[in-house]
Amino acid sequence: MTDLHRAAPSPSDLDAEALEWFVRLNRGRGAEQNAEFQAWLAGHAGRQAAFARWQADWQRLDGLPAAGVQQLRRQLAADQAKADRTRAAPASATRRAWLQGWSALVPQAAVAAAVLLTAGGGSYLAWDHWQQQPVFVQNFSTERGQQLDVQLPDGSRLRLDTATRVEVALYRQRREVRLPEGQALFQVQGDATRPFDVLAGAVKVTVVGTRFSVRHTANVPGDDGVRVAVEEGRVRVATVPAAGQCAHPGAAVVTLAAGQQVAADAAGHMAPVGPVAAAGAAPWRDGRITLDDVPLAQALAEFERYGPTGLVVRDAAVGALRMTGTFDPRRLDNFRQALPKVLPVRLQGEAPHTEILAAH
Template sequence: MTDRTIAQSPNSDLDAEALEWFARYSDAPDAAYSDAAFRNWLAGHPDHETAFSRWQADWRQLDALPQSGVERLRLQLKKDQADSAKTSRASERKSSRWSALIPQAALSAVVMALVIGSGYMAWDHWQQQPLFAHIYQTERGQQLSVQLPDGSRLRLDTATRVEVSLYRQRREVKLPQGQAVFEVQKDAARPFDVVAGNIKVTVVGTRFSVRNTAGNPVQVAVEEGKVRVSPCGSAPESAAVLLTAGQQVIAGADGHAGPVGAIATAGIAPWRDGRITLENVPLSEALAEFERYAPTHMVVRDTTVGALRLSGTFDPQKLAHFRYALPKVLPVRLKVNGDLTEIVARH
């Protein structure tokens, strides 16, 4: 800011007087010169115009703020001055000695600190506002492709919700449920974070998938480029895991990643091609995966049957193929009861 040496001189009250005039005409400082009282004040001392000009120069340095921030500061300055005047009158009625304990130089310094501090807070608030914010969501059985303003592309699977926020210095997507493929536009100045469960995936430019479905750990798989997987919060650097193309990891409930493994032969997201790939998963989990796409009207009540392991690739929209294959690959049979089919052990 500008030099405030006047506030330390014997005429430091001139600075406070100049501030009062500036606050009165902060919307249009040049208009003050048409006020006869203001011109008389200027003529009363050679330092008056210098003090007033100094306040104008201080204010111009806040012009980098958005217009809304500047207007808020102007209004706040006027309010502070009005509140200060009321407080001063009340203090004078209580005890005149307080006016001797608060020199005008200190008052000027305090008000200026408020203006500068308010300017910083307004600037910081402005910086924290997203340039773009939107929520994308798919229903059961629906998929959605989205292109973001920064050029990144998202592919949402069924029953998925993402919350996108693009800021001036960073990009963030929250994935509270479902799974999605991210094709991130490279921008070294603005990292791209995906937050799912208790993990954060940070990239600059790459293509990867994140899965965060109820009852299952978060899974991250990389098709192209590199991603950094770390627990949310203030975890040590050693807790982060770097994944490259062809690798995947599953994170625990605490956000810490397990061992790095190779992605399945079906790729990071076979659902993009309308397929469900099951690799040695319990039958109960296989049914839950089908249920994400459409009602199956199938249940398994026997925990032993539900624990049977199943592998294969299926079309979730063609449940009849799954029903046909199930008794052929597992020791089970289908017990039909009206609209509901129970999967039971074959004896």
């Protein structure tokens, strides 16, 4: 046990002594121990405040799972008992050893340990850290040609298109979905206390309750940015800094209403807000690909997201020809038949090795 009569202890020593007394008193208080405790309190003006901090921090653990708190209590008592037996290390060393071993505890107890091992304002930071831990985490993905409907615990629904991956994390105070690749339609359950964020590329979409689609196809040439289209409600779209960079005051922020959409390039630079195309915010949910004046090479890359096309373009001038139309990616034969009718091209070779050539 720390020397109770040491003169002018430092704040860290006071904190370590208070922790020792806190543990001892939690193991049981006899008359002799109570007298020693009162003598310790009277020995320095700062001891009462140090002990009160430990009591306040422990009370903060009421909201944590009981099993985790009990495990923490046992670990703390065991470490202190070991120090009492050896008498070989000062309380601060025992405390450091406990800190080093806390990662073996269950996650909730580890956070509880963080609360107890910090003093003053640090306790708030640790408690806030616990509050920020997700209550639901799961990843969802689709293969080429596959779509998937997902219902989240908060009541929100997601429709994933082909070759799409999302990472969902629901927190106590917010909801977050990352879209590394693909496109999805979001129907968000309204909850003013928990905003819903979608992070895609260099863009963050924030809503409370609405229906909108987000596309992020980094591997599609000419369409490697992010596109957001709103069917119902309103969404806020903002550029976000790349990893390791700070946000700047000039970052673009737009608010979209129903029937509006915006596109951003891979760096987050946004085009002007425009109307949602006549085909809707997410024509792919009905099994359609809508091409709006896009290069043929990009159109082929879009079809490839749904499955192999067997079509190749080697002539850059042919790949640059632009086309418009709506097609069913499951009926590639219709697309093949339409190509020579809408573009000055011809097909050479049989599937699955067909080259698209200039008509002349």
